[in-house]
Amino acid sequence: MTSSTSTAQGGVPAIEFKDVVKRFGDNVVLDQLNFSVAKGDRVTLIGPSGSGKTTILRLLMTLEEANGGLILIDGDPYTHEYKGDRWVEIPEKRRRVVRNRVGMVFQQFNLFPNMTVLENIIEAPVNVLGLKKADAVARAEQLLEQVGMSEKRDFKTNQLSGGQQQRVAIARALAMDPEILLLDEVTSALDPEIVADVLGVLREIAETTDITMLLVTHEMQFAREVSNRVLMFDKGQIVEEADPETMFTHPKHERTQEFLKAVLG
Amino acid sequence: MSDFLQTLTSRLPSLGDAILVTLELTLGGAVLAMALALLLGFGARTRSLWVRGPSRVFIEFFRGTSLVVQIFWIFYVLPVFGFKMEALAVGIVALGLNFGAYGAEVVRGSVASVPASQWEATIALNMSWFHRVRRVIFPQAWALMIPMLTNLLIQLLKGSALAYYITLHDVNFWTTQLRRATSETVYSFTAGLLVYFVIAYLLTWGMNALEERAKRRLGRGTRPSLRDVVGLRPAVGTAAITGRGTAA
Amino acid sequence: MTENGIWNWEHAWEVLPDLLEGLVVTIEATVVGMAIASILGLFIALAMRSPSRWVTIPLRFVVDFIRMTPLLVQLVFVWLLFSTIPTLVVGFTVLGVHYATYMSEVYRAGIEAVPKGQWEAATALNLPKSRTWRAVILPQAVRNTLPGLGNYAISMFKETPFLFAISVVEMYTKAQQYGALTFSYIEPLTLVGLLFLLVSYPTSLLVRRMEIRLA
Numbered sequence: 130m131t132s133s134t135s136t137a138q139g140g141v142p143a144i145e146f147k148d149v150v151k152r153f154g155d156n157v158v159l160d161q162l163n164f165s166v167a168k169g170d171r172v173t174l175i176g177p178s179g180s181g182k183t184t185i186l187r188l189l190m191t192l193e194e195a196n197g198g199l200i201l202i203d204g205d206p207y208t209h210e211y212k213g214d215r216w217v218e219i220p221e222k223r224r225r226v227v228r229n230r231v232g233m234v235f236q237q238f239n240l241f242p243n244m245t246v247l248e249n250i251i252e253a254p255v256n257v258l259g260l261k262k263a264d265a266v267a268r269a270e271q272l273l274e275q276v277g278m279s280e281k282r283d284f285k286t287n288q289l290s291g292g293q294q295q296r297v298a299i300a301r302a303l304a305m306d307p308e309i310l311l312l313d314e315v316t317s318a319l320d321p322e323i324v325a326d327v328l329g330v331l332r333e334i335a336e337t338t339d340i341t342m343l344l345v346t347h348e349m350q351f352a353r354e355v356s357n358r359v360l361m362f363d364k365g366q367i368v369e370e371a372d373p374e375t376m377f378t379h380p381k382h383e384r385t386q387e388f389l390k391a392v393l394g
Numbered sequence: 395m396s397d398f399l400q401t402l403t404s405r406l407p408s409l410g411d412a413i414l415v416t417l418e419l420t421l422g423g424a425v426l427a428m429a430l431a432l433l434l435g436f437g438a439r440t441r442s443l444w445v446r447g448p449s450r451v452f453i454e455f456f457r458g459t460s461l462v463v464q465i466f467w468i469f470y471v472l473p474v475f476g477f478k479m480e481a482l483a484v485g486i487v488a489l490g491l492n493f494g495a496y497g498a499e500v501v502r503g504s505v506a507s508v509p510a511s512q513w514e515a516t517i518a519l520n521m522s523w524f525h526r527v528r529r530v531i532f533p534q535a536w537a538l539m540i541p542m543l544t545n546l547l548i549q550l551l552k553g554s555a556l557a558y559y560i561t562l563h564d565v566n567f568w569t570t571q572l573r574r575a576t577s578e579t580v581y582s583f584t585a586g587l588l589v590y591f592v593i594a595y596l597l598t599w600g601m602n603a604l605e606e607r608a609k610r611r612l613g614r615g616t617r618p619s620l621r622d623v624v625g626l627r628p629a630v631g632t633a634a635i636t637g638r639g640t641a642a
Numbered sequence: 643m644t645e646n647g648i649w650n651w652e653h654a655w656e657v658l659p660d661l662l663e664g665l666v667v668t669i670e671a672t673v674v675g676m677a678i679a680s681i682l683g684l685f686i687a688l689a690m691r692s693p694s695r696w697v698t699i700p701l702r703f704v705v706d707f708i709r710m711t712p713l714l715v716q717l718v719f720v721w722l723l724f725s726t727i728p729t730l731v732v733g734f735t736v737l738g739v740h741y742a743t744y745m746s747e748v749y750r751a752g753i754e755a756v757p758k759g760q761w762e763a764a765t766a767l768n769l770p771k772s773r774t775w776r777a778v779i780l781p782q783a784v785r786n787t788l789p790g791l792g793n794y795a796i797s798m799f800k801e802t803p804f805l806f807a808i809s810v811v812e813m814y815t816k817a818q819q820y821g822a823l824t825f826s827y828i829e830p831l832t833l834v835g836l837l838f839l840l841v842s843y844p845t846s847l848l849v850r851r852m853e854i855r856l857a
Contacts, residue, residue: 462803
């Protein structure tokens with residue numbers, strides 16, 4: 130059991146987990162987890178592998194199904210709800226309405242190889258949000274400019290390096306105008322010299338937008354620069370929560386100290 | 395020999411008709427088979443037992459009961475129940491059902507080998523199921539399945555020779571008629587088999603071109619050598635998925 | 643089904659022993675056919691690795707020709723051509739040769755799937771070529787080919803009814819004969835279909851398990 134760690138100052142939190150349980154077989158990954166993220170917050174999840182941090186992002190993207198509890202987006206039930214006493218799945222149709230507010234960037238980019246860079250970006254805005262194609266293209270071009278990929282507009286994705294693919298993936302997620310952006314170890318699959326480019330792009334997004342960001346990363350320096358809150362996970366529980374400065378310089382919990390020592394060396 | 399050639403020449407017009415029947419059976423059967431394959435292939439992947447169960451039963455039933463039995467069952471037995479079809483329709487339906495079941499396994503397998511991360515990306519972009527499949531998953535699975543579909547298409551063409559035994563005047567029929575008229579077993583059958591071979595060759599060639607196009611769409615265009623386009627190497631199991639293009 | 647008299651259990655019981663007799667021939671054909679296909683297929687696969695184009699190009703053509711033309715027509719062709727040879731022998735041989743062209747591809751893929759390191763290790767040990775093939779490459783290649791062999795055995799089993807065209811009395815022909823005699827096709831044809839399913843489905847499950855184990 131973890132107590133609520135909400136820092137939402139008034140208003141409805143952008144993300145709220147209420148007693149969320151997630152098991153893989155017998156392995157309990159999240160055990161009645163409670164936490165919330167205020168609108169505009171930049172929250173980094175840290176912790177050893179298997180601590181459940183990636184699972185949280187995947188639950189938020191409905192890539193995994195929870196085994197119990199509620200996940201709310203802007204206070205709206207998203208994946209499950211209670212009908213009387215019964216805990217029931219919310220049908221896909223209603224999920225899609227809420228899911229439009231959430232976007233995700235993956236560790237392995239997951240661009241569509243059958244489309245060009247531009248097509249990757251406009252596919253969902255045109256066919257999911259119903260934007261006019263010309264508008265979607267204009268927006269995509271603007272985003273490509275922002276991530277420094279304008280001249281690769283008509284390339285197939287596998288003609289791009291990993292760093293370039295990840296920048297396109299970021300543009301693709303942003304093209305959906307998400308209120309919440311989930312970043313799942315977005316630099317882990319990249320060569321070290323490329324990492325800075327991608328982080329630079331993300332830093333700029335953090336500075337110029339008010340998108341709520343939830344990130345799992347091993348780049349502690351980046352977490353420190355971008356986020357305003359860090360949650361330390363261990364065994365599916367939040368063991369410590371603080372602003373990045375405090376967390377990285379004066380961790381209180383023993384597990385946090387051990388973890389940071391191992392990561393930062 | 396010259397007698398044979400004379401008879402052969404006089405029978406060329408009827409060869410045209412025979413080829414037409416064989417092509418109608420092959421292409422008609424293929425279209426029906428592909429439609430079924432898509433339906434059952436995706437059906438066999440759904441979470442709902444009410445869709446998956448019947449799909450699996452259908453697939454296993456039509457794979458397991460032999461094309462020969464199916465075609466004659468539809469021809470002889472089905473009319474007993476009041477379903478009487480033209481012989482050509484019987485042929486197309488039997489070929490379509492049988493190869494649809496095989497095709498379903500190809501579709502299911504190819505869709506399963508599209509990485510799960512591609513599905514995840516489509517969910518993250520909030521696409522509907524149909525949109526995911528049509529725009530992202532199927533185009534990638536398609537490139538994987540073509541070599542195996544090519545094999546099935548050739549099998550289907552070969553299976554269509556059964557049509558002669560349900561009264562149709564296909565290439566097989568034409569061959570036996572030619573032999574009856576000339577009493578030249580070797581020449582007649584060589585001619586007949588050559589006709590099948592040329593049809594099979596052209597079908598393979600067309601499918602290889604389709605495959606190249608599908609691959610190029612995925613940015614894996616190999617700028618094929620003549621040998622790749624013209625070559626007839628069949629796909630063997632999963633080797634077809636990776637073996638092509640890398641084999642020297 | 644019995645209400646309107648379409649299905650007649652008496653017919654079904656009457657024809658069943660005949661069908662089971664036919665099933666024996668069907669299985670014989672599959673076993674003998676597959677034996678021919680397995681051995682001949684291996685020789686084709688090895689011959690295709692010959693460095694001489696004078697071997698590979700004509701062989702490629704013959705293999706493609708057999709593989710891409712109907713078994714049914716081939717059966718009738720060979721049967722008419724060698725009318726003195728017993729029908730069973732013709733049937734089994736044509737079945738075997740037709741499937742040998744498929745099996746050769748299975749062997750080819752199996753041989754290519756043996757890692758290059760195995761060849762290199764054999765060279766490093768200075769093994770003679772013949773020994774390398776027999777002791778190192780083929781045992782591994784054959785293991786790779788087992789699922790392919792199983793799948794083609796099942797598919798040959800389901801193609802043995804083509805033998806009706808040259809009047810080999812296997813299971814389907816038995817059914818056909820009974821149907822022609824009594825004018826009731828429904829029982830024999832349905833039972834034949836079910837018997838095929840009864841044999842081929844469990845076998846295919848076995849092959850699938852083997853595929854998973856070997857993968």
